[in-house]
Amino acid sequence: MKKPKVPQPKPGGPTQKGQCAKRVSILDAAAEVFCREGFAGASIDEIAMEACVSRQTVYNHYREKETLFMAVVQDILDRANAALFSILATFPDNGDNLEDELTAFAVRLNKNCVCNHDGKFIRKLVQTEGERYPHLFEIWREQGPGKIGTALAALFARLSHVARLEIDDFDLAAKQFLALVNADLQMISFFGGTPTDEELEKSARAAVRTFLRAYGRPPAREAGGVEELREETA
Amino acid sequence: MKKPKVPQPKPGGPTQKGQCAKRVSILDAAAEVFCREGFAGASIDEIAMEACVSRQTVYNHYREKETLFMAVVQDILDRANAALFSILATFPDNGDNLEDELTAFAVRLNKNCVCNHDGKFIRKLVQTEGERYPHLFEIWREQGPGKIGTALAALFARLSHVARLEIDDFDLAAKQFLALVNADLQMISFFGGTPTDEELEKSARAAVRTFLRAYGRPPAREAGGVEELREETA
DNA sequence: GTAAAGTTAGACACCATTGTCTAATTCGTC
DNA sequence: GACGAATTAGACAATGGTGTCTAACTTTAC
Numbered sequence: 001m002k003k004p005k006v007p008q009p010k011p012g013g014p015t016q017k018g019q020c021a022k023r024v025s026i027l028d029a030a031a032e033v034f035c036r037e038g039f040a041g042a043s044i045d046e047i048a049m050e051a052c053v054s055r056q057t058v059y060n061h062y063r064e065k066e067t068l069f070m071a072v073v074q075d076i077l078d079r080a081n082a083a084l085f086s087i088l089a090t091f092p093d094n095g096d097n098l099e100d101e102l103t104a105f106a107v108r109l110n111k112n113c114v115c116n117h118d119g120k121f122i123r124k125l126v127q128t129e130g131e132r133y134p135h136l137f138e139i140w141r142e143q144g145p146g147k148i149g150t151a152l153a154a155l156f157a158r159l160s161h162v163a164r165l166e167i168d169d170f171d172l173a174a175k176q177f178l179a180l181v182n183a184d185l186q187m188i189s190f191f192g193g194t195p196t197d198e199e200l201e202k203s204a205r206a207a208v209r210t211f212l213r214a215y216g217r218p219p220a221r222e223a224g225g226v227e228e229l230r231e232e233t234a
Numbered sequence: 235m236k237k238p239k240v241p242q243p244k245p246g247g248p249t250q251k252g253q254c255a256k257r258v259s260i261l262d263a264a265a266e267v268f269c270r271e272g273f274a275g276a277s278i279d280e281i282a283m284e285a286c287v288s289r290q291t292v293y294n295h296y297r298e299k300e301t302l303f304m305a306v307v308q309d310i311l312d313r314a315n316a317a318l319f320s321i322l323a324t325f326p327d328n329g330d331n332l333e334d335e336l337t338a339f340a341v342r343l344n345k346n347c348v349c350n351h352d353g354k355f356i357r358k359l360v361q362t363e364g365e366r367y368p369h370l371f372e373i374w375r376e377q378g379p380g381k382i383g384t385a386l387a388a389l390f391a392r393l394s395h396v397a398r399l400e401i402d403d404f405d406l407a408a409k410q411f412l413a414l415v416n417a418d419l420q421m422i423s424f425f426g427g428t429p430t431d432e433e434l435e436k437s438a439r440a441a442v443r444t445f446l447r448a449y450g451r452p453p454a455r456e457a458g459g460v461e462e463l464r465e466e467t468a
Numbered sequence: 469g470t471a472a473a474g475t476t477a478g479a480c481a482c483c484a485t486t487g488t489c490t491a492a493t494t495c496g497t498c
Numbered sequence: 499g500a501c502g503a504a505t506t507a508g509a510c511a512a513t514g515g516t517g518t519c520t521a522a523c524t525t526t527a528c
Contacts, residue, residue: 019473019474022474022475036365037274038272038274038275038362039275040271040272040274040275041272041273041274041275043514043515043516044515044516044517045514045515045516053475053476054475054476054477055476055477055516055517056475056476056477056518056519057474057475057476059516059517059518060474060475063517064516064517065516065517123361124361124362127357127358127361127362128272128358128361128362131270169440172440172444175417175418176414176417176440176441176444178417179413179414179416179417180410180413180414182413183409183410183412183413184409206403206406206410207410210406210410210448210449211448213447213448213449214444214445214447214448215444215447253504256504256505277484277485277486278485278486278487279484279485279486287505287506288505288506288507289486289487289506289507290488290489290505290506290507291504291505291506293486293487293488294504294505297487298486298487299485299486299487
């Protein structure tokens with residue numbers, strides 16, 4: 001009979017370290033191969049080879065290809081979610097130096113959530129396999145851009161209380177902020193290349209400048225100078 | 235021996251109509267299946283069935299799977315390119331009613347180039363198979379967003395001569411215009427659903443409003459008349 | 469050391485797919 | 499109607515993938 005070998009990580013259990021190491025090794029390799037070849041194109045042999053593990057071990061840990069695939073998705077989604085929240089926590093909370101702060105935030109967001117390995121994988125995955133696994137598409141929309149959108153909207157609402165921002169629709173503003181921030185990055189990170197730090201910075205600053213031109217109130221007129229934001233190169 | 239049966243469309247040749255019809259039928263079906271299943275997941279049998287054609291006929295027209303795939307790509311790329319140019323030709327060329335004109339243009343662009351069948355296919359294709367066929371990725375970047383970006387930049391430059399626009403970097407503005415215009419559509423058209431006309435309109439208007447808030451000069455203040463460049467076509 | 473668990477390579481049946489081949493059939497044109 | 503070209507269904511070998519099994523091997527816990 002088949003012994004159900006599903007190895008659940010028992011805390012302090014025996015051989016846990018070795019097993020666990022293999023598990024993540026398989027998971028990483030599988031993510032790599034699934035991302036490169038798609039679900040249909042990926043072969044278990046290839047994954048096993050890339051993980052430096054025998055094919056049988058793969059089958060021992062994850063009953064079949066489908067199971068492995070789902071585990072990979074879950075894993076990446078969790079990681080990406082954690083990264084997203086840790087970055088959202090750094091959203092500026094005061095109006096000082098708005099352009100610099102928002103730019104730095106946008107860079108962090110792009111670097112750790114959008115242009116990184118996991119972000120690329122998720123986007124590719126959803127696009128390639130979303131049709132075949134509608135469930136996958138749904139949880140992505142809930143946990144991914146949906147969550148980031150509403151969270152950002154709330155943050156902009158908070159920020160608008162203490163900064164010179166004139167936003168009537170926070171959801172829309174959040175979406176547009178994201179769109180601007182990803183304007184060129186999306187394409188750059190489409191293929192292999194990860195954008196350099198300079199590219200990230202430049203792109204983020206351009207996006208934030210435009211965003212603030214649209215949504216930023218000009219600095220108080222009472223000071224006399226009708227100095228517009230866009231003319232500050234003087 | 236093998237007779238090279240590559241059927242080239244001879245102008246006025248015999249049985250051309252039937253052949254041609256089958257060719258496009260195969261091409262369409264192949265596009266559908268490749269898009270749905272990816273290159274690896276698509277089977278020639280499935281394509282043949284969907285095209286209402288025998289498998290052998292597929293092999294008669296396109297020697298092998300790879301050839302068929304390339305033909306599909308070329309076909310879609312050509313069609314998409316033609317559509318893109320025909321839409322770009324409708325870019326507003328005067329400053330009257332800028333918001334409405336730009337909104338209508340954005341709607342046309344999205345409807346005919348971004349959210350339509352071909353647009354979706356190309357994006358999916360590039361993302362799934364771009365790594366395997368770097369050539370594909372290159373010609374897409376040249377003919378796709380690259381071309382659209384520079385073309386739009388030129389159009390904005392033209393427009394800025396006759397409209398209240400304050401753009402210093404036309405390339406950047408074009409990219410940001412596209413980004414804003416696609417802010418929510420991208421996601422909607424990610425999965426099956428094509429956005430409705432109302433969604434298209436609403437999304438385009440929001441994008442254009444933000445774009446004009448960032449790049450539009452405010453209409454002349456009635457009293458102080460900042461009308462130095464007011465060449466408005468009555 | 470020993471025993472139990474996990475791992476490995478390899479063989480295996482099974483299935484889907486590609487691409488070829490053939491013989492029968494249909495289609496378009498004269 | 500007759501001819502040639504295109505199309506069709508089906509059989510076919512070859513390939514490569516999945517998932518199972520087994521027998522040897524290694525690691526880990528005690």
